Amino acid sequence: MYHAMFLQMKKQLGQVDRWLQAAVAFAEAKKFDPNLFMTFRLAPDQFAFARQVQIACDTAKLGASRLTGKDAPTHADTEQSIEELRARLRSVIAYLDGLTPKDFESAATRVITQPRWEGKTMTGADYFLEHVVPNFYFHLTTTYALLRHNGVDIGKRDFLGTLTQKAPTAA
């Protein structure tokens, strides 16, 4: 399940790349600079668009790294453009793509911590369910919401991507 969920996150980050392309196309059609999106916010005390994409990426890569023990690529949080955000997405997608089910064998029982927790710990299982998955989809959906709110032509199918469905069997 851990590996399958991170493959799902990889798929979702691929969808974000499509939203960013739709944002660029929208900006070109309306003749404004697509990088204006970088600083948009839904509320003045919520992170801006670029930071939402950065954190979605980081939640996936650091979650996988903490649950497998495999080093993740580092990113300096210096992206100034949609194109640079797209490069970050590709970097995290490539990292997730290199993980195997075996890498997650001891994920559930690992002891997880991070600097801001001041010494507190979580089991890998709780960290995954209560922290990684909710935070990942939070920042993903906030990214999507900012684009929808500002008129970019994307919809729910672009959020979910293609579903693994089987055709109806003949009657």
Added chain:
Amino acid sequence: MYHAMFLQMKKQLGQVDRWLQAAVAFAEAKKFDPNLFMTFRLAPDQFAFARQVQIACDTAKLGASRLTGKDAPTHADTEQSIEELRARLRSVIAYLDGLTPKDFESAATRVITQPRWEGKTMTGADYFLEHVVPNFYFHLTTTYALLRHNGVDIGKRDFLGTLTQKAPTAA
């Protein structure tokens, strides 16, 4: 993992109940009708606030029902107030609370379909990863975003709820 994820969704729906209470408190302080929130949207062609809460509830309850075979409570989608949305949340929370790990024993291999798929099917495992979890968090986060965008005093901790953390061990 299935049962644990649905318990996590139960926890998240409990957080939504807190956001709704914060929305009512905000409306009272600002002297407007809290039920004005019911029709707010982030984009004209996106579902309104009340529908976002309804679908978050339905994604959890129908997901659990399809993966376990246990009937879920029905809701008529007639809520006209924040208080009625809170009642729906309580109903779904109670349903999820009654499920056990054993109920999900054959979840991964069940054949799932729904009317709008026109005969197409998904395995329970794919349905859970690609449809239930992303849709649940999508509608949850959109609900949260609408409140944040309109000034309600909630933050990321209110989104996540309390984490299951262990205190630091003595040095």
